[in-house]
Amino acid sequence: MTEPIVLYDIPRILRDGETEADMSWSPNVYKTSAALNIKGLPFKRVWVDFKDVAGVLSKLGVPPHKTGNLQYTCPTIYDPATKRAIMDSQEILTYLEEQYPEKPSLFPAHTRALQVAFIDNILPRLLMNVAPTLTLDLYGLVIEESRPYFREARARDFGIPIEQVMSHGDARAKNLSAFQSVLEDVLKWMAANGEGAPYVTGDVPSNADLYFAGVLVFIKRIGGKDHDLIKVISTVGNGRMLKYVEDTERLA
Ligand SMILES: N[C@@H](CCC(=O)N[C@@H](CS)C(=O)NCC(=O)O)C(=O)O
Incomplete structure (x- = not known):
């Protein structure tokens, strides 16, 4: 059986009555978790605190961002099927579209x-x-x-x-x-x-x-x-x- 894709996400403090799903707040991570769900690709979330993002992601061997103030960001995924780590919601989406062309696309024709x-x-x-x-x-x-x-x-x-x-x-x-x-x-x-x-x-x-x-x-x-x-x-x-x-x- 294929192992699930790993999605690195940044948690937040929960309020009374909230559940683990509410811990995910990042609009960029949202794009990736929604894309994985729409494509029906199983994934598991790994929570990484803000202060640990660079340390954890650099160990995956993903190249740092070339521009901007931040070298490492979430979302990042690790796909055990290809042993590849990819950072950035749009790079991840491009990868998913190319790697899993049989799954539903986030780019309906001509849009x-x-x-x-x-x-x-x-x-x-x-x-x-x-x-x-x-x-x-x-x-x-x-x-x-x-x-x-x-x-x-x-x-x-x-x-x-x-x-x-x-x-x-x-x-x-x-x-x-x-x-x-x-x-x-x-x-x-x-x-x-x-x-x-x-x-x-x-x-x-x-x-x-x-x-x-x-x-x-x-x-x-x-x-x-x-x-x-x-x-x-x-x-x-x-x-x-x-x-x-x-x-x-x-x-x-
Ligand atoms: N262009 C990136 C932006 C990702 C981004 O900025 N992520 C934020 C969370 S929304 C982050 O990881 N910040 C880490 C930090 O502030 O150290 C993408 O689309 O994935």
Whole structure:
């Protein structure tokens, strides 16, 4: 019997009533676990604290990122069938599509260019409004021993301490309203698929869905039910956006 693929993931602290599945919060890891599930490829998760990511992943022999502040990141997978370790959600997806062509694809025919256009449009708009409204919430759920590492690494990424990343008052209201506009745009575009089509790409989920859903599921898992961002999600499209989040959360 083939051994399951190993997926390296970063855990978070659980709140009362949450289960191990809620421990996964990363939008990038979401893309990979959802892709593995959609493709029906069995996998097991290995939890690695923020502070240990570089140490654990470098031992797998995966080459470090050539650009950016971080040399090693999750998701990373190890596939025992080919004895290969691959890092980066998009590199992993390319590998899975090539290695397992008989499995469902995340690129329905003729959608690649439109998927890239969708991702390039929505991702910066989401991140520029989610970072100032959620970063400290994430920090609060980082495993205690990894907090100094997280604080230092994010200050390096943002160029300012994490407290200063957060917006307040009018600035926060603007972030929330801009976040709402992205969701409204996506619902408007999805309406072109016809009534009730569950995904951006219609009846089947795609890489574009996983990018978008990854951020929304991240908000749900980190913010919890009372966060302002979740309240925005709940109001958009009379519950249709919340349903999208709940449906896509089940993919991962
Ligand atoms: N481009 C990468 C980005 C991965 C990434 O940034 N992962 C974060 C978690 S969301 C991480 O591993 N951070 C480790 C750290 O901050 O040291 C991908 O798509 O996989």
